[in-house]
Amino acid sequence: MSFSSVAQDIGLKEKIEKLSQEKDTISKIVLMGQISYMYQYKDSYKSVLYADSALKLAKKLNYQVGIAKSYNFLGLAYAAIGKLDFALKNYLDALSTNKNAGLEKETAKNLNNIAEVLITIGDVESASIYVKQAYEINKKYNNLKSLAMSLSLMSDIYLRKSDYDKAIYYLNKARFLKADEEQVFDSGFYYTKLGKINLLRDSLQQAINSFNKVLNFKNAEPDQVINAYTGLAIIKSKKKQYAESKILLNKALSIANKTHAEIQLLYVYEQMIKLSEDMNDLNKQIYYLTKKDSLKGELLGYNTSGNIFSSLNKILTDKKDKENEELRIQSNFSEQRLNKQRNTSMFLFIGITVLLLLGFVALFNYRNKNRAYKKLDIANQQILKHNSNLEQIIEKRTAIISQKNAKLKEVAYFNSHRVRKHMANILGLINIASFEDEKQEFFNLIESEAKNMDETLSEINAMTHD
Known part of the structure; x- marks a missing residue:
């Protein structure tokens, strides 16, 4: 095997x-x-x-x-x-x-794969857009393997445009891009593509060398081997070595059938049709034309009616519509968020304004209260001063009253004895007169004592007004 x-x-x-x-x-x-x-x-x-x-x-x-x-x-x-x-x-x-x-880094390989499909169906302009996007992402993340694939796809695009020099330039750039000191592409991949470029630009010997290297590479993939055999068969046909070309194409056909490599099988059928035409074998030519058309009909989207383009365009359009819808939703969301931010800003502005007004009111009240406190403090100082003066007056008057009270006690004590003397004399005279018949003398004495007592009381009265 x-x-x-x-x-x-x-x-x-x-x-x-x-x-x-x-x-x-x-x-x-x-x-x-x-x-x-x-x-x-x-x-x-x-x-x-x-x-x-x-x-x-x-x-x-x-x-x-x-x-x-x-x-x-x-x-x-x-x-x-x-x-x-x-x-x-x-x-x-x-x-x-x-x-x-x-996962932006992972999108690069998806973009590469999309571009590869577009190149296969011949839409190189659309493919270029996807490859460029993949290339920039791969450079950004230093994703060397995917970067090499982007460069290889650039080579395929230039090959489709028949710009063989640029096709080889980008293929070599991809080939010699190293990861961990090893080349990213193996020999099977590289020489298959290089052989195809040399074949299309009629560098037949270089193409033969490349295809033989593919066949001698033990890890070559089935599609690479099919392309190598088919490429060598085309070269044999160019040299009119039809029998040898047929042998090579049959080998390619056998591998394509066994491995279900349908795209490569179409390529082999096309070369079989050309070979049958060169060999004037009309029956084989019709046979392979029928095979090719039947296979194209079986492959979804890859048929002669051009449905591949309408199918792919529908997929791309649906995808674009979905992306536009997502952008519209995102735009609406952003607008709602912006409106919310505006409302929040407005409420914040109003809140700050209210707080400032409250601050001014509080400051005004504070100043008014401060003035009132100052006035109250002055009044308190005045009251304290008056209280201090009042205390001094009271103390002074209390001392005077105390002095007068002491004097009054002394006068009252002295005069009480003087009054009591007159009263005692009067009472004694009255008592004696009660026993005597001749009372006139006693009345005169009583009258005299009464007058003396009146004089004493007048003196006391005069003393209280001092």
Whole structure:
């Protein structure tokens, strides 16, 4: 078996065995994607099945990285069998998922894959837009492998434009881009593309050398080997070595049928038709024309009616409409947020204004209260002063009254004895007169004592007015 198929089969078996034993769901998603890729040129049904299963599992977990990668693997599976509209749809879904998840670095490979589909159908102008976007993102994140793919796709675009010098320039730039001191592209990939460029520019010997290097490369992929055999067959036909060309094309045809490499199979059929025409074999020419048209009809979107373009344009238009709708929603959200910010700013301004007014009112009240407190303090000082003077007056008057009271006590004590003397004399005379018949003398004495007492009382009265 060739193409390192034994080693690939062993690797595939190991992956499947590991998947059956794996418990971690995220690891299962990763393994299913890898198995899908390994099945691409072995069993197209299983390639699609594993990628689709990974996608469903990732969606169940809402694992955005896994969803994007699964979409990408599903796109690769469809691209390998020529279902380009399905491939493009899944590449675009992968791109959208990565963008929404904020995984800009991962979008570069999605952009590259979209560009590759567009180049395959001949829409190099649209492809250029996607490649340039991928190139800038890869440079930004120093993603060398994806950057090399962007450069390789630039080479394909210039090849479509028949600018062979630029095609070789970008291919070599991609080839000699190194990651960890190793070239990013292997020999199978590089020499397949280089052989095709040299073939189209009629550098036949250089093309032969390149295609032979592909056939001698043990890890060459089936599509690379098909292209190498087909390229060598074309060169043989150019040299009119039709029998040898037919042998080479049959080898390419056999590999394409076994590996379900539908796009390469179309390429082989085209060369079979040309060879049959050169060999004047009308029956074979009709046979391969029928095969080619039948295959184009089977491949979704890749047929003679031009449905590929309408299908892809619909996908791109739907995607653009969805993006525009998302932008519209985002714009409405931004406008609502801006209005909310404006309202908040207005309320904040009003609040600040009210606070300032309250501050001025509080300051005004504080100043008024401060003035009132000052006036009250002055009044208190005056009251304290008056109180102090009043206390002094009271103390002074109290001292005078005390002096007068003491004097009054002394006078009262002295005069009480004087009055009592007159009263005692009068009472004694009255008592004696009661026993005597001749009372006139006693009355005269009583009258005299009464007058003396009156004089004493007058003296006392005069003393109280001093």
